[in-house]
Amino acid sequence: MxxxxxxxxxxxxxxxxxxxxxxxxxxxxxxxxxxxxxxxxxxxxxxxxxxxxxxxxxxxxxxxxxxxxxxxxxxxxxxxxxxxxxxxxxxxxxxxxxxxxxxxxxxxxxxxxxxxxxxxxxxxxxxxxxxxxxxxxxxxxxxxxxxxxxxxxxxxxxxxxxxxxxxxxxxxxxxxxxxxxxxxxxxxxxxxxxxxxxxxxxxxxxxxxxxxxxxxxxxxxxxxxxxxxxxxxxxxxxxxxxxRDELTGLPGRRALNERMQRLGRNYVIAMTDVDHFKKFNDTHGHDVGDQVLRLVASRLSKVTGGGRAYRYGGEEFALVFAGKTAEECVPHVEAVREMIANYT
CATH class of the missing domain: 1.20.1070 (Rhopdopsin 7-helix transmembrane proteins)
Known part of the structure; x- marks a missing residue:
């Protein structure tokens, strides 16, 4: 395949x-x-x-x-x-x-x-x-x-x-x-x-x-x-x-830590996670859970506004916006959240 x-x-x-x-x-x-x-x-x-x-x-x-x-x-x-x-x-x-x-x-x-x-x-x-x-x-x-x-x-x-x-x-x-x-x-x-x-x-x-x-x-x-x-x-x-995280293909936590050292004073970090993921994982199995994480990661990687997605660990992800304010980033974060929530 x-x-x-x-x-x-x-x-x-x-x-x-x-x-x-x-x-x-x-x-x-x-x-x-x-x-x-x-x-x-x-x-x-x-x-x-x-x-x-x-x-x-x-x-x-x-x-x-x-x-x-x-x-x-x-x-x-x-x-x-x-x-x-x-x-x-x-x-x-x-x-x-x-x-x-x-x-x-x-x-x-x-x-x-x-x-x-x-x-x-x-x-x-x-x-x-x-x-x-x-x-x-x-x-x-x-x-x-x-x-x-x-x-x-x-x-x-x-x-x-x-x-x-x-x-x-x-x-x-x-x-x-x-x-x-x-x-x-x-x-x-x-x-x-x-x-x-x-x-x-x-x-x-x-x-x-x-x-x-x-x-x-x-x-x-x-x-x-x-x-x-x-x-x-x-x-x-x-x-x-x-x-880089092998499962999702996103940069991993170490890459996030490296990026944090070079962000300067103005930046925004949005932390996200998958609701009820542990229950979902226990019900449907780890293979299906891995597919969910890949899906979420693929959508987060398409965030606009200059943001970049990282896998923080488990079902947690981070979106980093360099040189932005929280007011500027909220519409982009909300858009990617809706994209994931409306996935069918």
Whole structure:
């Protein structure tokens, strides 16, 4: 079931800013020594800092998304360094590049959709096992049958669907499309900043791969940006957990306390609650009670006059009007009260 009412542009905004910044930086050709040195170490720095951040919050899914992106970066960076230093590609460049084009979106989608539902240690071990198994089998095939593997990867299976614009192996395109649809469905079912970041990150990866050997620092920049998107999403969700009420979607009591410190001298606070809510909750059950709270919160969030709604606790809500007098706010409070009372 899709939760379209929970979709927010703010979920996508940080990742879109990072994506656009990465695109702009990738097209800058004349870089001084400082930026050249920075881009060379940036992916490693982002992995270490972002990985430590995810580990502190016990976010294995995000950690393994970062690790997956970094492994792809490391494999391709070895190839691009050789290409820049020698003016030619390594003998295994084609097979490595094609494998990354296939396995990066596959593992990115797998770890992106794999939610933490088991014990922390079991989940961590399972993810390591998958990564190790895929990596071990891939290395074994590449070492034992490089020519056969390259031929299988590069084969054009659907000639009628193949275009001259395709810079990646043909199998990569339906795989990217499948993962993109999977991540869209995941976001619509559970809209949250992480799922939005995964979508934008996949777009960045898709743009990056064909440009890997063309634009000098595309690989370094975009891999760093994708990992930053994931770390920023973890930070965004940590903020929401602290300051936003999960049930109603309104800012919570901590957010209200923060706002109170910045209101100045002139403000109005209207405290509201739901009459006979405890009796209603006991009669009809907590699930129906939660629906009532969501309904009330959705109406309070539409208060006019510059007011903002907060969930204070339980069935109590607060409306805050900055720079207003009580006489100015009464009509707006009464209007939202009538809206709730007349709901059918």
């Amino acid at each position: 899709f939760r379209l009412n929970a979709v927010r542009a703010s979920h996508f905004l940080p990742s879109l800013i990072l994506l656009l910044a990465g695109l702009a930086a990738a097209y800058v050709r004349d870089l001084n020594v400082f930026f050249t040195s920075l881009f060379n170490v940036l992916p490693t720095l982002v992995l270490l800092l972002g990985g430590a951040y995810c580990a502190v919050y016990r976010r294995q899914r995000e950690l393994f998304l970062m690790v997956t992106v970094y492994i792809a970066y490391f494999l391709l960076d070895t190839q691009t360094d050789f290409y820049r230093d020698n003016g030619r590609v390594r003998e295994d460049a084609a097979v490595i590049f094609h494998l990354v084009c296939l396995l990066l979106p596959a593992l990115y989608g797998l770890f992106g959709a794999w939610q933490e539902r088991t014990h922390l240690a079991q989940d961590l071990l399972a993810r390591f096992a998958v990564l190790f198994a895929v990596g071990g089998v891939t290395v074994a095939l590449e070492q034992s049958y490089p020519d056969a593997l390259l031929a299988w990867l590069a084969e054009i299976r659907w000639p009628s669907l193949h275009g001259q614009w395709m810079s990646l192996i043909q199998m990569a395109y339906p795989l990217f499309l499948l993962i993109f649809v999977l991540l869209i469905v995941q976001y619509l079912r559970e809209p949250r900043p992480l799922h939005a970041a995964q979508l934008i990150g996949l777009v960045g990866i898709f743009w990056m791969l064909p440009k890997t050997f063309i634009l000098p620092f595309t690989l370094n920049i975009m891999c760093s940006q994708v990992m930053l998107m994931i770390a920023a999403a973890v930070s965004h969700e940590a903020y929401q957990m602290a300051f």
